[in-house]
Amino acid sequence: MKNKRSIRENYILILAHWERRLRLGSGLILVAFVVPHLTNHALGIFSFEAMEALRDWLALVWRSTAGTVLLYGAMASHFALALYSLFRRTTLRMPAWEATQLILGLAIIPLLAFHAIFNRMVWELTTTEVDYHLVIATIWYTDFETWRIILLVLVVWVHLAIGLHFWGRVNAHYPKFLPFLYAIAVLLPVLALLGFIRSGLNPAYSGGEKYVDQMLNSPSNAELQFILSLEPVTLWTFLVLLLGVLLAREVNRIYARRHGVFRLQHAGGNSISVPVGRSILEAVRAAGIPHASVCGGRARCTTCRVRISWGLDRLPPSGQLEAAALKRINAQPNVRLACQTRPQSDVTITPLVPANASPEAAYKAGGLSGSEQKIVAMFVDLRDSTALGQSRMPYDVIFILNQFFAELAEALSATRGHYAHFAGDGLLALYGLEGEFQQGCRDVLAGAAEMLDRLELLNKRLNHELDEPLRIGIGIHSGEAIVGTMGPPKAPTLSAIGDNINIAARLEAKTKVFKCNIIVSSDTVRHAGLIPDPTMEHKVAVRGRKGEITVLALDSVNDIPGFHQLNRLKIV
Numbered sequence: 001m002k003n004k005r006s007i008r009e010n011y012i013l014i015l016a017h018w019e020r021r022l023r024l025g026s027g028l029i030l031v032a033f034v035v036p037h038l039t040n041h042a043l044g045i046f047s048f049e050a051m052e053a054l055r056d057w058l059a060l061v062w063r064s065t066a067g068t069v070l071l072y073g074a075m076a077s078h079f080a081l082a083l084y085s086l087f088r089r090t091t092l093r094m095p096a097w098e099a100t101q102l103i104l105g106l107a108i109i110p111l112l113a114f115h116a117i118f119n120r121m122v123w124e125l126t127t128t129e130v131d132y133h134l135v136i137a138t139i140w141y142t143d144f145e146t147w148r149i150i151l152l153v154l155v156v157w158v159h160l161a162i163g164l165h166f167w168g169r170v171n172a173h174y175p176k177f178l179p180f181l182y183a184i185a186v187l188l189p190v191l192a193l194l195g196f197i198r199s200g201l202n203p204a205y206s207g208g209e210k211y212v213d214q215m216l217n218s219p220s221n222a223e224l225q226f227i228l229s230l231e232p233v234t235l236w237t238f239l240v241l242l243l244g245v246l247l248a249r250e251v252n253r254i255y256a257r258r259h260g261v262f263r264l265q266h267a268g269g270n271s272i273s274v275p276v277g278r279s280i281l282e283a284v285r286a287a288g289i290p291h292a293s294v295c296g297g298r299a300r301c302t303t304c305r306v307r308i309s310w311g312l313d314r315l316p317p318s319g320q321l322e323a324a325a326l327k328r329i330n331a332q333p334n335v336r337l338a339c340q341t342r343p344q345s346d347v348t349i350t351p352l353v354p355a356n357a358s359p360e361a362a363y364k365a366g367g368l369s370g371s372e373q374k375i376v377a378m379f380v381d382l383r384d385s386t387a388l389g390q391s392r393m394p395y396d397v398i399f400i401l402n403q404f405f406a407e408l409a410e411a412l413s414a415t416r417g418h419y420a421h422f423a424g425d426g427l428l429a430l431y432g433l434e435g436e437f438q439q440g441c442r443d444v445l446a447g448a449a450e451m452l453d454r455l456e457l458l459n460k461r462l463n464h465e466l467d468e469p470l471r472i473g474i475g476i477h478s479g480e481a482i483v484g485t486m487g488p489p490k491a492p493t494l495s496a497i498g499d500n501i502n503i504a505a506r507l508e509a510k511t512k513v514f515k516c517n518i519i520v521s522s523d524t525v526r527h528a529g530l531i532p533d534p535t536m537e538h539k540v541a542v543r544g545r546k547g548e549i550t551v552l553a554l555d556s557v558n559d560i561p562g563f564h565q566l567n568r569l570k571i572v
Contacts, residue, residue, distance in 0.1 A: 020298055020321065023081050027163055029074035033062065034160055038153070038188050044132070044195030051132045051199070082106060083245045087252070091278075091286035097162060098296050104159040106242065111152040113234045114145070121227040136199045150193060157189040166296060265310070265348040265546070280306060280338035280349060292353040297339035299325050303353045304338040307372075307482070309499050310546065311347035312336075332372060348546070350499050352482055375496060376431040376444040376478040376524060377504035378417070380408060380451065383471040383512075385425035400462065401425070404470060407454040415447035416440075420495035428505075430496055433483065441478055441528035448474050448518055449557045475508025476520040477549075478527060499545065506542045507551060514538070514553040522550040530562045 036058055043050040061067045082105045094102075118138060139149050165181075168174045253275070260276040264283050274283040281304050284291045295301035299321040308315065312334050318326065322340040335352065382404065405422060412419055412429055420428040431447065432440020451472065459469040479500035507519040519540075522532045532552055536559070539548040557563050 026074040026077040038192040041195040042191035044199035093285040101162045109238045140200045263346045306349040309348040374437045376440045378429040379475040379505045379508035381426035411450040416443045417447045445557045473511035474518045475504045477504040478524040516553045518554040
């Protein structure tokens with residue numbers, strides 16, 4: 001079984017490698033055809049002669065044997081890859097732009113069939129000269145065909161523009177060209193459609209419809225009748241292929257589910273049962289969990305990367321595309337691309353880039369300018385904050401909260417803490433960003449004591465303003481985390497993400513269960529150089545983490561044996 005899986009994995013990796021190159025190559029060939037083609041149509045604004053002049057040059061390329069093979073080979077390859085992409089998807093949950101790209105790509109075939117078959121086959125099989133008089137005549141022959149061509153232009157162009165945009169935006173230089181590209185994206189299809197309209201109104205076109213009508217209804221033209229019969233054959237073939245792929249996809253999905261599942265533990269707390277063969281990115285999308293993927297899962301942007309907290313040794317090895325992408329950002333050994341990693345057994349992951357990541361995150365290490373290091377995280381939350389606003393004016397509530405946060409900030413400043421962000425009525429603080437990790441563990445305990453002392457003084461100062469004294473819950477945990485600048489481009493802040501940050505938040509929530517002020521992991525206390533009293537320790541289960549964590553539930557850090565003996569001058 002292991003050997004069979006290995007063969008299948010190698011097949012998937014090799015196929016993904018060549019799929020990417022074939023998709024890009026065929027796409028660029030089609031771009032090279034569509035852009036000059038629409039430009040040619042836009043010349044209809046001026047005259048048939050201008051259109052014919054450029055058409056003659058384009059025909060030298062695309063009607064040559066090499067050009068024909070290249071163009072139709074690219075069309076067939078791109079369509080086949082679209083069907084394969086649809087088949088391979090184990091879930092139809094995807095970002096809106098990916099869904100739009102897929103739907104528009106599939107819609108091109110029924111829209112293009114008559115236009116492409118008629119113009120090409122008439123030129124190949126009959127003696128009729130295919131010039132723009134004939135092309136425009138067929139476009140304006142019926143209202144249905146006119147609107148189909150207009151829709152075709154829009155569908156092809158939007159599909160092309162989306163593809164180029166999401167291919168190019170992972171490049172650091174792409175934003176420089178955006179104004180120019182936006183102008184082309186708007187102007188070219190508009191001018192092409194205006195060329196259609198202007199050509200149809202051109203006096204030189206007079207009689208075109210009659211000419212086409214006579215040609216189409218000629219009983220003696222066997223070649224033409226054969227050409228016209230190709231459109232329904234093409235449409236039925238397309239429909240059969242599409243339905244066949246959808247059916248095969250469903251059969252494959254059922255087969256995969258019956259032949260093994262694995263459990264994916266997400267840092268956000270979600271535990272997902274996933275069929276073997278599904279990528280991590282597909283798994284989280286199917287579960288409705290937002291996850292960054294700027295390039296759409298093609299191993300180009302690396303924004304989908306995750307840290308493997310558990311199960312790394314049992315993951316399939318990185319393929320060529322994934323390995324190259326991870327090497328480009330100097331990723332740690334336990335970092336993998338969610339779009340390329342297909343676990344065979346249980347795995348625990350932590351996303352390393354925010355779900356709403358911008359394209360800039362594609363060429364930044366981790367989506368942030370930082371690295372992995374051992375730190376101490378402290379979550380602080382104000383208890384019953386909603387009660388403050390029940391009988392007070394908004395500005396009174398703001399007045400109290402501002403003083404509260406000012407005191408927390410002073411406590412952090414006094415103990416070498418760094419606030420990562422305020423969130424509502426709480427904050428995330430980080431210790432140990434500079435200096436030794438052990439000192440950070442000592443500082444965080446001092447910080448918790450300082451906060452409680454300052455809160456007591458604040459309650460005395462606001463005694464006449466408060467119905468009940470302000471109370472807080474503090475959760476403290478330490479360990480590895482990704483630390484760096486993150487957030488909006490214009491307002492980045494130094495913060496941290498990772499399992500250990502989430503655990504600190506979960507511990508803070510446990511203070512409500514234990515009815516205490518502080519819950520600190522025993523490991524953090526030991527790293528500070530103190531020995532916890534075993535009788536004070538508790539085993540707690542934390543959402544998002546396997547197994548239990550040993551913690552101390554405290555009203556004051558002075559309850560920790562030996563804390564009062566530490567030299568506060570050395571700590572602070």
